[in-house]
Amino acid sequence: xxxxxxxxxxxxxxxxxxxxxxxxxxxxxxxxxxxxxxxxxxxxxxxxxxxxxxxxxxxxxxxxxxxxxxxxxxxxxxxxxxxxxxxxxxxxxxxxxxxxxxxxxxxxxxxxxxxxxxxxxxxxxxxxxxxxxxxxxxxxxxxxxxxxxx
Numbered sequence: 010x011x012x013x014x015x016x017x018x019x020x021x022x023x024x025x026x027x028x029x030x031x032x033x034x035x036x037x038x039x040x041x042x043x044x045x046x047x048x049x050x051x052x053x054x055x056x057x058x059x060x061x062x063x064x065x066x067x068x069x070x071x072x073x074x075x076x077x078x079x080x081x082x083x084x085x086x087x088x089x090x091x092x093x094x095x096x097x098x099x100x101x102x103x104x105x106x107x108x109x110x111x112x113x114x115x116x117x118x119x120x121x122x123x124x125x126x127x128x129x130x131x132x133x134x135x136x137x138x139x140x141x142x143x144x145x146x147x148x149x150x151x152x153x154x155x156x157x158x159x
Contacts, residue, residue: 014042015052022058026069033070060158062128062143062151071124090120091156098156100149105141107156114139121156128152 017040018033027033030049037044053070061071094113099106109117118134121141128148132141143149 011052014044014048015056017042018049018052018056018058022070026063028060028063028067028069059155061124061155062126062148067147067151068155071126090116095156098153100146100153102146103143103149105139105143105149105152105156107139107141109137109139111137113137126152 014037017037021027021033021036021040025036027036030046030053033053034044034046034049037049058070060068063069090113094109094117095107096110097108107114107117107121114134114137118132118139121129121139122132128143128145129152130142130144132139134140141149141152143152
């Protein structure tokens with residue numbers, strides 16, 4: 010039952026912008042799963058879901074390692090790269106600037122690009138700085154929050 014529920018969660022977050030545990034619980038109930046908030050919380054933790062920028066609601070649940078896993082990497086490597094390489098993240102209007110340790114911007118930019126977030130219009134990485142353009146200031150703020158929380 011747990012495996013089916015977690016697969017349902019992955020399918021839901023892939024197809025829908027779900028931004029709260031309450032929304033996820035409601036959708037799972039509609040699909041026939043009897044869940045509590047604690048169950049959903051544990052599933053989110055076990056699946057290593059993160060809040061990622063969303064063009065509709067600001068942020069949504071996403072699985073950061075999805076495209077990285079296809080390239081032979083893992084969500085754990087994603088978290089290690091971000092936690093060890095990113096020094097600061099800030100935004101102005103719809104632009105995000107990520108400061109990294111020297112020589113790490115390309116790797117961090119790869120991770121950010123691997124999110125396949127439709128709110129990111131493009132990114133450019135130098136040696137220790139990444140410049141990202143989002144569609145709106147709200148999405149820039151949400152992306153910055155996600156990066157800082159990693």
